[in-house]
Amino acid sequence: MKFVKTEDMEIGRLIGKPVYNSKGVLLYNSGVKISAQMLSNFREMELYGTYVLDNGEPVPPITDEEQEFERFQSMHTYDVNDILTAVVQEKGTKGREELVDVIMRRFGSLSGKMVFNQCVRSEKDFISKHTLNVAILSVMIADKMKFDSKEKKYLIEAALFHEVGKLLVPPNILHKKEKLTEAEMQVIYKCLLQGFEMLGRNYQYPAGVRRYIIQLSKEMSDKLLGGVKTSQTLLPGTKILQVADIYDILTAIRPYKEPVSALSAIQTIRKEPENYDSLTVDALEACLNILPVGSYVRLSNHEQAIVIRENPKSLLRPVVLGLKTNKLYDLANRAVREEIQIVDTVFTTDNRLKIQADRVKEFMAKRQ
Numbered sequence: 001m002k003f004v005k006t007e008d009m010e011i012g013r014l015i016g017k018p019v020y021n022s023k024g025v026l027l028y029n030s031g032v033k034i035s036a037q038m039l040s041n042f043r044e045m046e047l048y049g050t051y052v053l054d055n056g057e058p059v060p061p062i063t064d065e066e067q068e069f070e071r072f073q074s075m076h077t078y079d080v081n082d083i084l085t086a087v088v089q090e091k092g093t094k095g096r097e098e099l100v101d102v103i104m105r106r107f108g109s110l111s112g113k114m115v116f117n118q119c120v121r122s123e124k125d126f127i128s129k130h131t132l133n134v135a136i137l138s139v140m141i142a143d144k145m146k147f148d149s150k151e152k153k154y155l156i157e158a159a160l161f162h163e164v165g166k167l168l169v170p171p172n173i174l175h176k177k178e179k180l181t182e183a184e185m186q187v188i189y190k191c192l193l194q195g196f197e198m199l200g201r202n203y204q205y206p207a208g209v210r211r212y213i214i215q216l217s218k219e220m221s222d223k224l225l226g227g228v229k230t231s232q233t234l235l236p237g238t239k240i241l242q243v244a245d246i247y248d249i250l251t252a253i254r255p256y257k258e259p260v261s262a263l264s265a266i267q268t269i270r271k272e273p274e275n276y277d278s279l280t281v282d283a284l285e286a287c288l289n290i291l292p293v294g295s296y297v298r299l300s301n302h303e304q305a306i307v308i309r310e311n312p313k314s315l316l317r318p319v320v321l322g323l324k325t326n327k328l329y330d331l332a333n334r335a336v337r338e339e340i341q342i343v344d345t346v347f348t349t350d351n352r353l354k355i356q357a358d359r360v361k362e363f364m365a366k367r368q
Contacts, residue, residue: 005049016051024075031059080128135159137244144283154208165195
């Protein structure tokens with residue numbers, strides 16, 4: 001399965017992920033053949049593209065939980081867009097409290113880890129899908145960090161408005177398919193600052209939200225000054241917003257760059273502790289099912305392996321089974337870890353990221 005741009009899709013191929021409309025109604029399920037009408041609909045929706053199966057590749061499994069999450073994203077993205085557009089048009093923020101409550105109920109107190117699937121994006125919803133994802137990730141992290149309910153709602157609301165200024169960016173810059181120049185980045189920074197100014201004119205947000213908006217505004221001002229940081233002690237919630245924002249940017253489908261895996265995104269973020277708080281990244285990692293049992297990974301010895309048992313104390317130190325050597329590697333063992341590390345997740349020969357956990361248990365039972 002690979003991501004294919006709409007203009008490059010071939011009639012007769014099968015799509016690999018479900019596609020929903022703005023009401024959360026399933027338009028096309030996994031395994032449906034691409035038709036001329038489907039391509040026309042994709043163009044009308046301005047989709048960058050979607051995942052397409054290779055010839056002979058089986059339809060990848062998707063759990064009810066994963067499917068419901070993609071439906072949630074598709075449906076509430078349009079609520080976000082309506083709210084942000086109203087701010088730019090100086091019409092208030094009708095619907096924001098209802099959306100905050102919906103996100104809080106759905107993601108504010110999850111009992112376990114979740115698979116954070118990235119849904120396909122278009123020019124119409126690129127900003128709002130990112131905004132929604134940052135709000136979802138932020139409240140999940142905040143819950144792991146034991147924020148109270150009121151503070152979690154403040155954080156959701158701040159996340160919903162953290163990039164309202166992107167709606168002011170000229171389309172030729174916002175949807176550019178090549179890397180942005182420094183001058184173009186300066187335009188974006190200025191628009192984001194304008195967005196923060198608009199918030200103050202368009203609705204009376206609680207003081208708890210205002211604290212985050214003020215700190216984000218100062219951060220943006222620093223970027224306009226060439227990255228020179230002013231001395232401000234960031235609130236824990238502001239650090240959460242920063243981590244949630246960069247994680248979604250790295251893993252999202254973009255018109256000019258391939259997304260990275262969840263594992264690679266975490267590794268990249270951890271390389272910048274001066275920009276992204278390590279304890280906050282720990283909490284993000286604890287929220288997400290990044291290397292579940294059955295995941296396929298690439299090892300530093302150039303061997304592919306399957307995750308057999310997770311390590312609750314360290315994401316990168318599970319027990320894996322090497323597919324070439326048929327050996328078990330316990331990466332929690334320092335001696336083993338000095339020789340072999342996980343490089344990244346990989347897809348299997350049929351392009352699935354993982355096999356079912358019960359199949360792994362069955363396999364291990366036969367080895368014993």
